[in-house]
Every structure is written in structure tokens, then in C-alpha cells.
Amino acid sequence: MAVASKQNNAEVKKEKSMIIQKEMVGKLFKELSSAKETGKKIVYTFVPGNLSELIHAFDMLPVYPEINALQSGMRKKSGDYIREAEKIGHSEDVCTYVKCDIGMMLSGNIGPTGEKIPDPDLLLLSYTGCFTFMKWFESLENLYPEVEIAMLHTPYQKDGKVTPEMTQYMVKQLKEEVIPKMEKVSGIKYDESKLKNILENSRKTGELIQNIFDTTKNIPSPIDAYFAGVYYIGPINIGFRGTPEAVEYYKELYRETLERIKKGLGPVTPEGEIDEERFRLVVEGPPNWTSFREFWKLFYDMGAVIVASSYTKVGGVYDLGFQHDPERPLETLAEYCMNCYTNLNLSQRIELLEKCITDYHADGFLVNSIKSCNSFSAGQLLMMRTLEEKLGVPVGFIESDLVDPRYFSYANIKNRLESFFQMLEQRKLIALH
Amino acid sequence: MNSLNNVIEKCKALAFDLDFKRAREWKSEKKDRVLIGYMPIYVPREIIHAAGGLPVGILGVGDKKQVIKGDAFYQSYICRIPRGIIELALDNYFVNFDGFIFPSICDVIRNLSGMFQILRVGTFVHYLDFPQNFQSDIGGLFYHNEMRQILNEIKKINGIEVSIEQLNNSIKLYNKNRRLIEEIYNIRQNFPWRLSAEDLYYIIRAGMVIPVEEHNDILEQVVDYMSKENGKPMDKIKVMVIGSFCEQPPIGLIKTIEMAGCYIVEDDFLLGSRWIQGDVKENSDDPLVALSNAFLTQSTFSSSVYDIENPKEKRLLELAKKRKVDGIIFAAPSFCDPALLDLPVYQNTCDDKNIRYISFQFSENTGQFKNIKEQVGAFSDSIKLWSEELIES
Numbered sequence: 057m058a059v060a061s062k063q064n065n066a067e068v069k070k071e072k073s074m075i076i077q078k079e080m081v082g083k084l085f086k087e088l089s090s091a092k093e094t095g096k097k098i099v100y101t102f103v104p105g106n107l108s109e110l111i112h113a114f115d116m117l118p119v120y121p122e123i124n125a126l127q128s129g130m131r132k133k134s135g136d137y138i139r140e141a142e143k144i145g146h147s148e149d150v151c152t153y154v155k156c157d158i159g160m161m162l163s164g165n166i167g168p169t170g171e172k173i174p175d176p177d178l179l180l181l182s183y184t185g186c187f188t189f190m191k192w193f194e195s196l197e198n199l200y201p202e203v204e205i206a207m208l209h210t211p212y213q214k215d216g217k218v219t220p221e222m223t224q225y226m227v228k229q230l231k232e233e234v235i236p237k238m239e240k241v242s243g244i245k246y247d248e249s250k251l252k253n254i255l256e257n258s259r260k261t262g263e264l265i266q267n268i269f270d271t272t273k274n275i276p277s278p279i280d281a282y283f284a285g286v287y288y289i290g291p292i293n294i295g296f297r298g299t300p301e302a303v304e305y306y307k308e309l310y311r312e313t314l315e316r317i318k319k320g321l322g323p324v325t326p327e328g329e330i331d332e333e334r335f336r337l338v339v340e341g342p343p344n345w346t347s348f349r350e351f352w353k354l355f356y357d358m359g360a361v362i363v364a365s366s367y368t369k370v371g372g373v374y375d376l377g378f379q380h381d382p383e384r385p386l387e388t389l390a391e392y393c394m395n396c397y398t399n400l401n402l403s404q405r406i407e408l409l410e411k412c413i414t415d416y417h418a419d420g421f422l423v424n425s426i427k428s429c430n431s432f433s434a435g436q437l438l439m440m441r442t443l444e445e446k447l448g449v450p451v452g453f454i455e456s457d458l459v460d461p462r463y464f465s466y467a468n469i470k471n472r473l474e475s476f477f478q479m480l481e482q483r484k485l486i487a488l489h
Numbered sequence: 490m491n492s493l494n495n496v497i498e499k500c501k502a503l504a505f506d507l508d509f510k511r512a513r514e515w516k517s518e519k520k521d522r523v524l525i526g527y528m529p530i531y532v533p534r535e536i537i538h539a540a541g542g543l544p545v546g547i548l549g550v551g552d553k554k555q556v557i558k559g560d561a562f563y564q565s566y567i568c569r570i571p572r573g574i575i576e577l578a579l580d581n582y583f584v585n586f587d588g589f590i591f592p593s594i595c596d597v598i599r600n601l602s603g604m605f606q607i608l609r610v611g612t613f614v615h616y617l618d619f620p621q622n623f624q625s626d627i628g629g630l631f632y633h634n635e636m637r638q639i640l641n642e643i644k645k646i647n648g649i650e651v652s653i654e655q656l657n658n659s660i661k662l663y664n665k666n667r668r669l670i671e672e673i674y675n676i677r678q679n680f681p682w683r684l685s686a687e688d689l690y691y692i693i694r695a696g697m698v699i700p701v702e703e704h705n706d707i708l709e710q711v712v713d714y715m716s717k718e719n720g721k722p723m724d725k726i727k728v729m730v731i732g733s734f735c736e737q738p739p740i741g742l743i744k745t746i747e748m749a750g751c752y753i754v755e756d757d758f759l760l761g762s763r764w765i766q767g768d769v770k771e772n773s774d775d776p777l778v779a780l781s782n783a784f785l786t787q788s789t790f791s792s793s794v795y796d797i798e799n800p801k802e803k804r805l806l807e808l809a810k811k812r813k814v815d816g817i818i819f820a821a822p823s824f825c826d827p828a829l830l831d832l833p834v835y836q837n838t839c840d841d842k843n844i845r846y847i848s849f850q851f852s853e854n855t856g857q858f859k860n861i862k863e864q865v866g867a868f869s870d871s872i873k874l875w876s877e878e879l880i881e882s
Contacts, residue, residue: 145833147850149566149824183621183795187596190621190795191830197797198834205797207621211631212599214616225631229622401616402603427566430826434571435600437562438607455564 071324073309077290080301082169084294088117089171097242100176100196103371105184105210105393109254109298109380110234114242118295119173121192125156127168129345129459137163138460151188152428152460154195161199176203178241180234184210185370185398186431206237210393216404218394226390248385254298255382261297264306265289266374271313272363272416276333278316280323281416282362283352286343293371325356334359335480338412340366340405340439341424341432344456347464351456354470358477364412366405366432369397375408398431406439406446413449420480422452427463450483452476493714496707497688500695505553507577511699512545513585521647523587528574528598529735530793531764532590532617533780535659536636538701539651540643545586546697546761548737549573552854562604568824569852570736571601578610587646588613590639594735594793595827613642619784621795629781636777656776662701664768669708670696671763673715674755678812681727681752682720684711687743693759726872727814729755731805731835732821734792734828736853745858746818750869755812757791764789792827801831802838809844815872818865819848845872 091098097116101107103123111118128134137159138152144162146155160166167173179200181193197205208229211222235246268288272281279285288309296302316322322330326349337355339362344351355362369375378395381388393399400408413421421443423436437453444451454472457463503511509524516522523542527534534544550556550573558579559572577583589611591602602616617635620628640651670693677684692711696704728751730738737758746753766787770779788794790804809817817839821828832848839846847868849861 145836147821147829147832149850150826150829154830181795187594187599187793188826188830191792191827194796194834195830198837207795207797209621209628209795211618212593212616214602214618221631221634225620225622225627228627228630232624232627233622401606402600403606405603406607425564427564430567430596430600433564434567434597435604437564438604442607 071312073305073312074287076301076305076308077287080291080296080305081294084117084296085167085169085171088119088167088174089169091117091174097177098174099178099180101180101182102184102186102189103293104186104396104398105182105208106293106295106297106371107180107182107208107234107389108292108295109251109258109389110230110238111180111295112254112298113247113251114238114244116178116238116242119176120294121157121196122153123294124160124167124173125153125459126345128156128160130348131168132346132461133160134346134459135461150428151192152458154188154192156459157192158195158199176200178237179203179205180208180238181205182208182210182393184393184396185212185400188431204237204241206234208234208393210390210399213394213400213404216401218391222394223387223390226393227386230386230389251385252382255380255385255388257300257303258298258380259382260303261292261306262372262374262379264303264310265292268306268310268313269364269368269375271317274317275336275417276320276322276330277336277361277363277416278313278321278323280325280356280362281368282339282343282365283325283348283355284323285362285365285368289368289371323356323361325352327353327356330356330359330361332359333361335420335477336361336363336416336418337420337422338362338364338409338416338418339422339424340409340436342367342370342426342429342458343424344426344464345459346457346461347466350466351464351469354473358473360477363416363418366397366409369408371396373397373400373408375411402435402439406442409439409443410447413443413447418449419483420450420452420476422454422476425453425455427455427457428460429458450476450479452479493711493719496710497691500691500707503698504691504694505551506698507550507554507582509545509582509585509698512543515543515700516585521649523643523647524585525588525590525643526583526586526611527590528592528594528601529570529761530592530594530791531761531788532592533636533784534701535656535663535769535780536640536651536777537643538662539655539659540640541647541649542587542643543700544697546694547574547577547589548694548697549853550576551737552739552741552856556854566824567597568736568822569854570822571597573853574601575604578605578608583610586611588615588642590615590617592617592793593619595825598735612646615639615642619794623785623798625782625785629778629785632781632784633777636780653774653776657772659701660769660773660776660779661771662705664771665705666696666701666708667763667765668768669705669712672712673708676712676715677752678727678754680715680718680722681725681754682722683715683718686747686753686756687740690740690743690758693762696762697759724873725750725752726816726869727752727754727812728816728818729753729809729812729814730818730820731757732819732828732832732848733758734822734825736822736825738820738851739853739855741858742820742851742855742861745862746865749862749865750873751818751865754814755808760789760791764791792831802834805835806838806842806844816845816847816868818868819846821848821850823850823852
């Protein structure tokens with residue numbers, strides 16, 4: 057199959073939003089590295105159902121172990137870290153984020169800037185949509201036995217809805233378990249009006265994110281909602297949700313995206329803009345991080361643009377009407393947690409993907425099944441079959457892993473993708489005649 | 490002795506009856522009876538019993554049925570148990586079942602509940618979200634509500650509004666069941682040759698597919714037989730087998746361990762039947778609160794429970810001490826995140842305390858045990874030959 061899209065080989069121009077994001081991340085890691093001097097307390101927590109607003113309300117700094125793991129994957133460090141974890145008894149079969157994170161800690165806990173990530177003052181387990189998080193925290197507890205721990209159990213949306221009892225359960229945990237521990241560790245009293253102000257920024261951010269991801273309704277799509285999408289969700293997922301900086305970042309990103317629509321431009325890739333959008337896809341499952349660039353290139357070389365992905369919703373689903381409500385601060389935090397993608401039941405996930413395929417005019421649906429992520433992978437084959445039967449949409453299936461380089465087989469993935477794209481091409485030709 | 494053999498043969502047939510004949514027969518005997526299938530590990534069976542139901546443990550197909558359709562639902566890197574369960578559902582083995590309960594033990598079982606919903610298996614599918622908060626006014630209340638939802642689902646089918654008396658009666662029956670099982674384990678600890686681990690497995694597993702009253706009768710007979718001397722002690726070490734979590738080891742694996750020089754005096758094969766340690770409060774004004782409190786404060790340790798307040802490795806050591814074992818065999822199912830992620834913690838603790846252990850992985854349909862036999866045999870020999878030098882007194 058001929059390569060369909062041409063890439064601009066000239067040096068890629070950095071958009072203003074990219075520069076803003078880089079500065080934000082740099083500042084955060086600087087703050088982390090100087091936390092001991094500034095006295096800022098460090099919270100280790102997870103992305104899905106993260107309590108970013110509460111962490112800000114207590115002037116603490118977040119560290120996200122799975123973000124560290126994915127960055128280790130992108131920096132080609134994860135293979136060694138995983139082997140370190142396997143040396144102390146971890147099985148080859150288990151979540152590679154966990155092993156990468158543990159291996160990184162055993163190797164000195166050096167972050168992406170080359171500086172040591174500070175030890176936690178609080179382990180805040182907001183356990184949402186992934187059972188392995190709980191096991192991960194038990195492992196962290198073993199590594200940091202003296203550290204205060206707070207657990208927030210997020211009930212699963214088993215019947216496809218959030219009931220008042222579920223919200224009350226979470227609010228009670230926040231009031232009696234999480235907030236008192238945060239007060240104790242930070243030495244700061246809980247201030248609801250401060251939290252409300254922070255949540256107002258979250259509300260604005262949520263609206264902007266949804267507007268940005270909705271721009272993929274345009275043909276051509278101005279953005280890629282998976283490979284570039286993981287950068288777009290960066291600020292909300294690494295601790296900036298609720299800050300004025302995040303609002304400014306998303307305003308700028310939205311402005312740039314609208315500008316691209318006006319000019320009829322396609323998404324930006326590491327090799328420039330895609331000249332011709334040939335296939336529009338919805339992707340289910342996290343990306344592979346160890347060969348992220350090669351993986352992305354397999355798509356943009358073929359003119360394939362991802363118009364929506366489930367992975368960009370792990371840190372919050374804004375598609376179905378949820379927005380943070382500052383007037384109900386604790387309830388809204390609870391509802392946010394319960395509405396994260398992996399906390400939705402399989403039927404809800406299918407409905408959401410169906411909505412994406414329909415609303416964003418996708419030509420095909422692709423599953424990137426991750427070897428070590430049961431939260432996503434278990435049930436994907438049924439989801440795929442259901443969507444195919446319901447919508448008649450062509451479906452594709454590839455396999456890789458999050459951060460274990462041993463499970464990224466370039467040739468296999470390329471082979472499967474080429475067959476998938478050929479199928480999409482055939483469908484288009486049939487539709488034309 | 491013949492009678493004990495008869496009991497064991499009966500239990501063996503019940504334990505692996507994928508047609509659930511006794512359960513179906515029980516249901517047909519009286520109107521309004523319901524069959525509620527439940528996945529591992531633990532569910533409060535008392536509430537199902539009180540509501541006129543028979544809780545039926547669904548433990549996969551092991552090596553008793555070839556899985557064909559199930560493999561089309563799961564990638565190669567997902568554990569074995571859900572494949573067999575889906576296979577049973579698609580091949581209509583659950584036709585007479587009314588509802589299904591999926592306890593919150595891992596992401597695979599959780600998502601399997603969604604698959605049952607999509608495939609419309611049973612009248613209701615309930616994902617039993619266990620609280621990971623252990624305060625009675627927070628997690629306890631949440632769990633109370635979960636049990637209430639299950640009772641409402643059953644009531645929609647058979648119209649039975651459960652009374653306090655019915656719940657208390659069911660609690661008493663299951664308390665007795667757990668006490669008898671514990672008694673068998675206690676006898677085996679001292680006289681393991683009186684009943685093999687394989688036979689014990691059949692006896693406990695049979696209890697998951699028949700009425701508790703019938704199982705209690707069986708257990709009483711077994712206790713009676715075991716209270717008298719039979720068989721002869723052999724030169725074997727005593728071990729605990731830990732890690733089976735929800736996927737069940739093949740019988741061949743249990744036999745292999747005992748044939749290779751070990752008596753299994755403690756295990757977590759069918760942990761749901763022994764989950765609550767001690768009795769649930771009987772004659773309570775609010776039996777659901779009693780069940781909830783028992784879950785919060787009397788649960789055994791497991792990979793499915795968040796255990797920061799009461800670490801599993803500490804409890805593992807306590808159990809090893811109680812059972813006076815010579816070593817521990819960690820046997821976890823392949824691709825089982827919860828069980829496998831616990832292993833390094835357990836093993837570090839064993840290293841620290843100089844407790845001997847070995848570990849390996851299995852799947853429910855593992856058919857080759859030669860390597861395991863050699864590994865276990867060497868483990869047993871090493872302890873018999875050099876126990877004094879290495880094990881702390």
C-alpha cells in the first residue's frame with residue numbers, strides 16, 4: 057500500500073501551547089526537586105480519579121507514579137527498571153507500570169529531568185477503575201513504611217449510573233479519611249472557599265478540553281486525539297487541573313486548534329503536518345510508550361488520524377456532560393472520580409465509543425490491546441465485536457504493552473495495521489461505486 | 490471407611506459437576522427457589538440462603554471442559570478462569586440460574602460482570618463492590634447497601650421479603666459450616682494422613698454447589714471419621730499453599746504436592762468458604778449489620794483486600810505459626826495481577842524470617858506436573874535433611 061500522506065520534513069515549528077506546556081512541566085519538576093528546601097509536601101497519587109484540586113487546596117505537590125513509568129518508557133529506561141523489579145520477585149505477567157515504577161525507585165528514583173524525585177509525605181490512593189492500583193500502593197507502602205496513607209475507594213459504575221449512596225460513600229471518605237490526613241501532613245486547615253475557587257478553574261478547563269476534542273468533528277481533523285491527545289491531556293493529568301495556568305494553556309490550545317480549522321490544516325506530527333487525511337479512526341486502549349514515535353509514524357505515514365480515543369479519558373470523561381461544579385465541592389470530586397473511563401462498565405464504554413465513532417465520523421475502530429493492563433484489555437474483544445455488529449464499522453486489533461519493550465513487535469503491528477488500512481481503503485472504494 | 494469413601498466420591502462428583510445437577514434439582518423441588526451463581530472469592534451466602542436461594546459457586550471449568558468459544562473473548566495474556574465461565578454461559582450451562590454475583594476482586598472478574606450484562610446471562614448481574622474502607626459508618630454502610638441491593642434483585646424474582654429471623658437462621662447455618670471446616674483443618678494439622686488434601690478439596694468444593702444444610706451433614710460425617718485414627722503417617726513435611734486466589738489449581742497439582750513429600754495443612758484454594766474468621770454474630774437485631782461487621786473485622790487476608798491496617802505478610806506469618814508448617818509453597822495463577830503482585834512482599838517476609846518457600850505458577854488446565862513434582866520433592870527433601878540448620882526455632 058502506497059504511503060498516502062506527505063510529511064513536511066522542515067523543522068517542526070513549536071506551537072505556543074507546546075512551549076507553555078513545556079514550561080509548566082519544567083516548573084513542576086523544579087518545584088519537586090526543591091520541595092525539601094521549600095517545605096512543600098509531596099503526594100504520590102494516580103491519574104484516574106486524581107484529586108488535583110484537593111492537593112492544590114493544601115499547597116502540596118503531586119507525583120504520579122504511572123506518569124513516571126510512561127516517561128521512563130519514552131526515555132528507553134523502562135526495560136532496565138522492569139528487570140530490576142523482576143529481580144526482586146515480580147512476575148513477567150503483571151502490570152509493567154508497577155514494575156517500571158518499582159524498578160525506578162530501586163534505582164534511585166531519578167525523574168525525567170535527571171533529578172531525584174522526592175520521597176512522598178503522603179500516599180494518596182484514589183483507587184479508580186483499576187484494581188492493580190491498590191496492589192501498587194501496597195508495594196509503595198512497603199517501600200515507604202513510615203509515610204501517611206489515605207485511601208479513597210471509588211465505587212464502580214456497575215449499573216451504568218452514579219447513585220446518591222455511591223456519592224455519599226465517597227464524600228464521607230473524603231471528609232473523614234482523606235481531608236484529615238491531608239490536613240495532618242500539610243499542616244494546613246481545609247478551606248472550602250479555596251477549593252471552590254480551584255474547582256472553578258477545573259470547570260473551565262473541562263469545558264475547554266471537551267471543546268478541543270470536539271474539533272475532530274471537522275474534516276480534516278485539526279488534531280490527533282490519541283498520539284497528540286496524550287500531550288493535550290498532560291496538564292490535567294499531571295497535577296495542573298484547577299490552576300489558572302491550566303486554563304491559560306487550554307485557552308491557547310483551543311485558539312490554535314480553531315486557527316488550524318480556519319486554515320484547513322490537519323494534525324501536527326513529529327514530522328510536520330499531515331497533508332492528506334485518509335483514514336479517521338477511534339482507538340481504544342492506551343498507547344505503547346517505549347516505541348511511541350515509531351508507533352505514531354505507522355499511522356501518520358498512512359494518513360491515518362485518530363479522531364477520538366478512550367485513553368484520553370482515563371483522567372476524566374467530559375463527553376457525557378460531567379463538569380466540575382464548584383458549588384458542590386466534595387460531591388463534584390466524587391462524581392469526577394466515578395466518571396473516569398475505566399470506572400465505567402463495559403456497556404457504558406461501548407456507548408461512549410459508539411458516540412465517538414458516530415459524532416467524529418470515524419472510518420474504523422481500532423483496539424490497541426495492552427498485555428499488562430487488564431482494566432482496559434479484559435472485555436475488549438467483546439466490545440470490538442459489539443461495535444462492529446451495531447455500527448457495521450470496520451474493526452482492527454493490535455497488541456503491545458505500556459512500557460515493556462519486549463512486547464512491542466514493530467513488524468507484527470505494521471503488518472496488522474497495513475491489512476486494516478487496506479480493508480478501510482476497500483470499504484471506501486466500495487462506497488464510492 | 491467405606492462410608493468415608495462414599496462421601497468423598499459423592500463430593501467429587503458434585504464438585505466438578507458443570508451441569509450443577511443438584512442445584513437444579515433443588516430448585517425444582519419448590520416454587521420461588523432461585524439459583525444465584527457467584528464468582529470467587531467470597532460473597533455473603535447467608536443473604537441468598539435467607540431469600541430462598543441457593544448460592545452456587547462458579548469456579549471455571551478447570552480441565553473438565555475444552556474451552557473454544559471462551560478463547561475468542563480473551564487475549565492470550567489474560568488468566569484462564571473467565572474463558573471457561575463464558576464458555577459455560579454460551580453453552581447454556583446457566584439456563585436455570587436466576588442471577589449472578591461478581592465480587593470485586595480484580596479487573597478481569599469486574600469486566601466479566603459487564604460481559605454477562607451485555608450477553609444477558611441471568612435475570613440480574615450484580616457486581617458486588619466490597620468496601621475498601623473498613624469503618625462501620627463508612628465502608629460498613631456501603632456494604633450494607635450492596636447486600637440490600639442483592640436482596641432487592643432476588644425479591645424481584647421470587648417476591649420474598651427477607652425477615653430478621655430468616656437471616657439469623659442462615660447466619661447460624663453458615664457459622665456452623667465454617668466451624669466444621671475449621672475443625673477439619675485443625676484435625677488435619679495434627680493428623681494430615683487421615684484425609685488427603687485432594688479429598689478435602691472435593692469436600693469443601695462440593696459445599697459450594699449444594700444447600701448448606703446438606704453440606705453441614707457431610708462435614709459432620711467427615712469430622713466424625715477424622716476424629717478416629719485411620720491411615721498411617723508418612724515422612725512428609727507440612728506446608729501451606731498460598732496464592733491460588735480465585736483460579737483453582739488443577740487436582741493434579743494438589744495431588745502432586747502431596748505425592749512429592751508434603752502434607753498441605755493450610756491453603757487458600759477455596760477461600761470463600763473460610764473467609765469470615767470466627768462466627769458472624771447470631772441473633773442480631775440487624776443481621777445485615779452483623780454480616781457487614783464480620784466482613785470489616787473478621788475477613789481473612791487476601792490479595793483482593795486492601796490491607797494497610799493489617800498487612801497480609803504479618804497475617805501470613807501468624808498463620809504459618811498457627812499451623813506449625815515447615816515451609817510455604819506459593820502457587821499463583823498465571824496472569825493474575827493481584828496474586829502475583831503479592832508474591833514479592835510475601836517472599837521478602839519469608840526471607841527476613843528464614844522461612845523456607847518455593848514458588849511457581851499454574852493455570853486451571855495445567856496438565857504437566859513433572860517439573861512441579863521435582864521442585865516440590867527437592868523442597869521437601871531439603872527441609873527434611875537440613876531443617877535444623879536453616880529454620881528458626
